[in-house]
Amino acid sequence: MFSNRNIVSAVEFGTSKVCVLIGEVMSNGRMELIGHGEVPSAGAVVKGEISDMERTVNALRKAFELAEKKADCDLSDCQIITVIATGGGIESHQELAGVSVNTANGIVTDNEKNAVSEAARRIAYVNDREIINLCTSSFTLDKRHVVEPCGQSGKYLEADVHIVSANTRRLETFIQAIREAGFENARIEPVFTPLADVNGSVDDDDQQNGFILLDIGAGTTEYLLNIDGGVRESGVIRIGMEHVANDLAIGLSLPIDKCRALLRDATIADAIKGQSEFIEIQLRPRHARKIPVSSCECIIDARLRELVSVVRSKIPVKHSLNTLGAGGLLTGGGALYPPFKEIFTSEFDIPCRTVVPIKPGSLSLEKPQYSAVWGALTLAPEFVEVQRRPGMLERLFSKFSRDGGN
Numbered sequence: 001m002f003s004n005r006n007i008v009s010a011v012e013f014g015t016s017k018v019c020v021l022i023g024e025v026m027s028n029g030r031m032e033l034i035g036h037g038e039v040p041s042a043g044a045v046v047k048g049e050i051s052d053m054e055r056t057v058n059a060l061r062k063a064f065e066l067a068e069k070k071a072d073c074d075l076s077d078c079q080i081i082t083v084i085a086t087g088g089g090i091e092s093h094q095e096l097a098g099v100s101v102n103t104a105n106g107i108v109t110d111n112e113k114n115a116v117s118e119a120a121r122r123i124a125y126v127n128d129r130e131i132i133n134l135c136t137s138s139f140t141l142d143k144r145h146v147v148e149p150c151g152q153s154g155k156y157l158e159a160d161v162h163i164v165s166a167n168t169r170r171l172e173t174f175i176q177a178i179r180e181a182g183f184e185n186a187r188i189e190p191v192f193t194p195l196a197d198v199n200g201s202v203d204d205d206d207q208q209n210g211f212i213l214l215d216i217g218a219g220t221t222e223y224l225l226n227i228d229g230g231v232r233e234s235g236v237i238r239i240g241m242e243h244v245a246n247d248l249a250i251g252l253s254l255p256i257d258k259c260r261a262l263l264r265d266a267t268i269a270d271a272i273k274g275q276s277e278f279i280e281i282q283l284r285p286r287h288a289r290k291i292p293v294s295s296c297e298c299i300i301d302a303r304l305r306e307l308v309s310v311v312r313s314k315i316p317v318k319h320s321l322n323t324l325g326a327g328g329l330l331t332g333g334g335a336l337y338p339p340f341k342e343i344f345t346s347e348f349d350i351p352c353r354t355v356v357p358i359k360p361g362s363l364s365l366e367k368p369q370y371s372a373v374w375g376a377l378t379l380a381p382e383f384v385e386v387q388r389r390p391g392m393l394e395r396l397f398s399k400f401s402r403d404g405g406n
Contacts (some may be wrong), residue, residue, distance in 0.1 A: 008380035012084040012373040013045045015219030015242055020063040021377045022071045031378050033361035037066025047219040047238045048087030050173050060181040080383050082376040083174055085190035086220055089167030092234045095120040098158035108149040112157050120161035128168055132190045135162040137230030162231040164192045189383045191376045194224035194234055197331050200375025201355040209325025216334025218242045223311045239307045241334045244300055251299045268296045269338050308347040321350055328352030333369040
């Protein structure tokens with residue numbers, strides 16, 4: 001049992017896998033990963049959406065069981081579960097909001113910072129959508145840009161706020177799956193994929209220098225643009241590595257499971273790196289085919305260039321990408337495909353690199369496909385802190401917060 005221990009969990013419903021992490025928040029605030037379980041989604045989740053609730057719940061239960069076994073415990077006292085939010089129901093945009101500074105001496109306090117976030121939330125509110133995360137991109141105090149307004153004197157505080165919202169019904173489907181898996185009374189908090197990535201895999205220097213991040217998953221790709229330490233753009237593209245596998249299956253007349261394996265096991269990537277001419281694929285006993293590596297490369301290149309081009313088209317021309325000190329950051333399972341860096345660089349004309357979870361502990365999660373779920377786990381203590389101190393929700397910390405909360 002977890003009596004007197006600060007235990008939290010994170011869940012990711014992916015097109016390729018359902019993943020669960022269990023963590024313990026230590027007395028010094030450090031997150032220690034103590035459990036990890038994952039099972040194949042096997043068609044239960046498609047493009048970030050639950051397509052089969054029963055199969056999803058069964059997969060989630062198995063993932064929780066595996067994670068509990070590794071942690072040598074159960075989750076009866078888990079304080080909070082963060083869940084990765086993605087899919088077609090996600091939207092994001094910027095809102096400019098302002099409030100008067102009415103303190104006796106005109107000094108800005110946390111109350112004004114909270115109030116300006118609340119003002120942005122009210123502007124953005126739509127009946128059938130839930131605001132899941134708010135990120136303050138920048139502040140101005142009496143039309144003067146300030147990094148941190150608290151403690152400064154002024155009359156009017158404005159904030160440019162990045163708001164991420166989800167279709168209420170689609171979001172509730174994810175929460176329902178967790179409840180049906182045995183967590184009827186748990187507090188569940190959604191986190192948009194690239195915001196989780198940033199928290200778990202991007203260091204402070206990169207955040208201050210600016211970057212564009214792509215999380216290339218199996219069914220979707222999420223992107224986020226950070227300029228001058230603030231989120232300016234984010235979104236979901238419903239193209240991922242599953243589409244690459246499908247293209248290979250059609251173009252090479254192969255079973256799609258074989259194509260998934262070629263990508264998952266890095267067979268194609270290794271063949272390209274080793275300058276091999278053919279890949280030999282065993283289709284059935286005593287029957288193999290030799291597939292030209294150049295054909296695989298051509299098919300993959302076309303789809304990934306399309307993906308990167310779509311992301312590039314979502315970034316308004318007003319944003320100058322050549323000022324991004326950290327360049328491009330690639331994560332998610334698709335980041336393991338080596339030519340992706342070249343494709344990204346040719347489209348965005350900036351350098352890029354792959355990022356992985358920072359200090360995930362001893363369970364071997366130093367891989368880009370775990371960036372989001374690890375980031376979601378490390379955010380869980382922030383939500384716990386909000387729960388302890390009601391009214392603090394709009395200032396979880398400088399990166400973002402969630403509207404609402406139970």
